[in-house]
Amino acid sequence: MDCRQAIELMQDRLDGLSGTDSTLMLEEHLAGCARCQSEWHRLQMLDRLFASAQMVPAPPYLRVQVMARLEQRDRTKRMALACAALALGAVTLALLVFVPAFFTCLSTAGATTALLSGGPATLGQLLNLAKTLGRITPLVVGALASPVAAISLCSVLVALGMSRLLSGLLQLSKPNNAA
Amino acid sequence: MPGIEYVGRSADVTDESKWITLAQNGDQTAFSRLVGAYQTPVYNLAYRMLGNKADAEDATQETFLRAYVHLRSYDSQRPFSSWLLSIASHYCIDRLRRRRMTWLSLEDEIVASDGTGEVTEIYLNNDVPNPESVIAQREQEMQIQRLLAALSPTDRAAMTLRYWYDYSYEEIAEVLNLTVSAVKSRLHRARRDLAHMLEEDM
Numbered sequence: 001m002d003c004r005q006a007i008e009l010m011q012d013r014l015d016g017l018s019g020t021d022s023t024l025m026l027e028e029h030l031a032g033c034a035r036c037q038s039e040w041h042r043l044q045m046l047d048r049l050f051a052s053a054q055m056v057p058a059p060p061y062l063r064v065q066v067m068a069r070l071e072q073r074d075r076t077k078r079m080a081l082a083c084a085a086l087a088l089g090a091v092t093l094a095l096l097v098f099v100p101a102f103f104t105c106l107s108t109a110g111a112t113t114a115l116l117s118g119g120p121a122t123l124g125q126l127l128n129l130a131k132t133l134g135r136i137t138p139l140v141v142g143a144l145a146s147p148v149a150a151i152s153l154c155s156v157l158v159a160l161g162m163s164r165l166l167s168g169l170l171q172l173s174k175p176n177n178a179a
Numbered sequence: 180m181p182g183i184e185y186v187g188r189s190a191d192v193t194d195e196s197k198w199i200t201l202a203q204n205g206d207q208t209a210f211s212r213l214v215g216a217y218q219t220p221v222y223n224l225a226y227r228m229l230g231n232k233a234d235a236e237d238a239t240q241e242t243f244l245r246a247y248v249h250l251r252s253y254d255s256q257r258p259f260s261s262w263l264l265s266i267a268s269h270y271c272i273d274r275l276r277r278r279r280m281t282w283l284s285l286e287d288e289i290v291a292s293d294g295t296g297e298v299t300e301i302y303l304n305n306d307v308p309n310p311e312s313v314i315a316q317r318e319q320e321m322q323i324q325r326l327l328a329a330l331s332p333t334d335r336a337a338m339t340l341r342y343w344y345d346y347s348y349e350e351i352a353e354v355l356n357l358t359v360s361a362v363k364s365r366l367h368r369a370r371r372d373l374a375h376m377l378e379e380d381m
């Protein structure tokens with residue numbers, strides 16, 4: 001057995017993995033090799049030092065701190081959910097306002113019948129449609145300008161708030177490498 | 180070998196799996212019990228790896244927060260302790276790598292490795308009557324932390340899991356996502372290097 005193998009056996013022995021045979025082989029080698037003797041001495045010293053060490057107990061307040069951080073995280077999560085609900089509400093509201101307003105404008109201008117009548121079959125109908133469109137455009141713009149502005153502003157604010165909350169949340173719940 | 184009996188002491192296995200199931204369904208009281216049962220093993224690992232109390236506390240908190248978030252991905256076939264220690268070691272390895280990149284925390288490392296004041300308190304609770312043995316234990320403790328600080332982050336984790344948790348090569352490999360032969364060669368090399376350092380230190 002050479003010194004490399006002897007060192008391997010020393011390591012096994014420290015880990016409690018060596019049988020009687022290999023223990024005897026190691027003893028035999030050690031008896032005739034001063035270099036391995038000092039290596040074995042060093043390794044045993046290190047092993048004894050580490051084996052004597054105790055666990056450092058966690059400070060007693062640690063559990064409370066962990067639970068407080070968990071609760072804070074849950075609060076943030078609830079707030080983010082509330083904001084998401086708010087954003088969804090804003091979108092629904094926008095649809096509820098936009099769609100009827102659009103159709104009201106169309107019918108006010110008498111365009112619905114023109115549009116539903118089967119398309120511009122004649123030149124007269126085409127001219128009629130162009131005139132109608134010309135009439136309804138300012139009406140539609142006038143009716144929708146303020147709700148569009150208000151809702152965009154709300155959505156921007158809600159989106160800003162949500163992105164801040166979500167980034168806070170993501171920092172709390174970064175995926176771990178272990179999983 | 181110290182450490183392995185902590186699970187048995189705080190709760191039997193049926194209780195533990197009950198708490199885990201409850202916690203997976205969002206029961207914070209059940210999770211709090213798990214924190215209570217495992218805070219010392221997690222904290223000790225973080226302390227051994229990071230070398231100071233403040234970082235160890237922070238890492239322990241972070242480990243439990245991550246565990247809570249990913250609790251549903253925990254596979255009950257695996258011991259809960261090694262799942263937790265896996266989260267903790269990966270967090271500490273990352274943290275040590277980041278620390279190495281910022282020159283400022285180099286000072287932390289030096290403070291941590293000379294161990295001033297840090298390790299004193301460990302022995303205040305254990306009533307050791309003989310002041311000489313207190314000093315000897317403190318000296319040993321400082322020596323251990325100095326030696327661990329000389330290792331690479333992954334080797335620190337491997338040595339800690341081997342000596343404080345009595346983990347086998349296979350268990351360490353699973354916790355650290357390494358092959359068994361990689362764990363073996365890392366541990367063997369770390370032990371030989373540290374043995375030489377210890378001899379020079381004496």
Ligand SMILES: [Zn+2]
Nearest residue numbers: 003006033036
């Ligand atoms: Zn030899």
